Amino acid sequence: MSISGAVDAIEVLRRHPDVVDAILVDVEIHGRTASIAAVHVSDYCSPQLLREHVHESLDGTGEAIDGVWVAEVADRRAPGDWEADLRAIHEHAEEVIFVAPLGPLEVQLAALCAEVLGLSRVGATDDFMDLGGDSLSAARLLAALQDRWAVTIDVFELLEASTLRGLAQLVREREAGTERG
Structure with a gap:
């Protein structure tokens, strides 16, 4: 990723109506x-919706940032006080980076x-509800799973699986059960 790409991403985030401030943090x-x-x-x-906002705003030109860490300003810290967030970012960095889907099933899902x-992409560790999923979109997704993979998954199982990777595991288990049954 280029420095200018990251700077562009930060500027895009700062223009988002819900964003008060944004900085770039490099983590090993x-x-x-x-x-x-x-x-x-x-x-x-x-974080997923903000990452999607950056991806769409920069016309999907590569990865401008690896992840987004969101801290609500409800705790009334002074503007620009990032100390607590920086510690948390370093502790939880792996949880916030975009993880590309692996294998044909995850890619298709x-x-x-x-x-x-209605998104341009979904990562393997993205949470369905955090991406804007609701009961209607869950019903559409579950119907599509039934049509394409002939697996029956209920909404509670979808919510429990939570991530795309969890959903892929559930589909694999159901397919294996169908082949045996």
């Missing part, structure tokens, strides 16, 4: 440097979830 993860945007928001806004939710 598994021998590589990941660029994470630390964001203070005035109202709830999920990511495309399906993105289509159902």
Whole structure:
């Protein structure tokens, strides 16, 4: 990732209506440097939706940032007081980076979830509800799973699986059960 790409991403985040402030933090993860945007928001806004906002605003031109860390300003810290967030970012860096789907099933499920939710992409560790999923989109997703993979999953199982990777595991288990049954 280029420095200018990261700077562009921070500027895009700062223009988002729910963002009060944003900075770029470089974190070492598994021998590589990941660029994470630390964001203070005035109202709830999920990291995944902010990452999607950056991706769409920069026309999907590569990865401008590896992840987004969101801290609500409800605790009334002084503007620009990032000390507590910086400690938390370093402790939880792996949880906030975008994780690309692995394997054909995850890739296909990511495309399906993105289509159902009206997003340009969905990561393997993204949470369905945090991406804007609701009962209607859950019903559409579950119907599509039934049509494409002939697996029956209920809404409670979808919510429990939570992430795309969890959903892929559930589909694999159901497919294996169907083949045996």
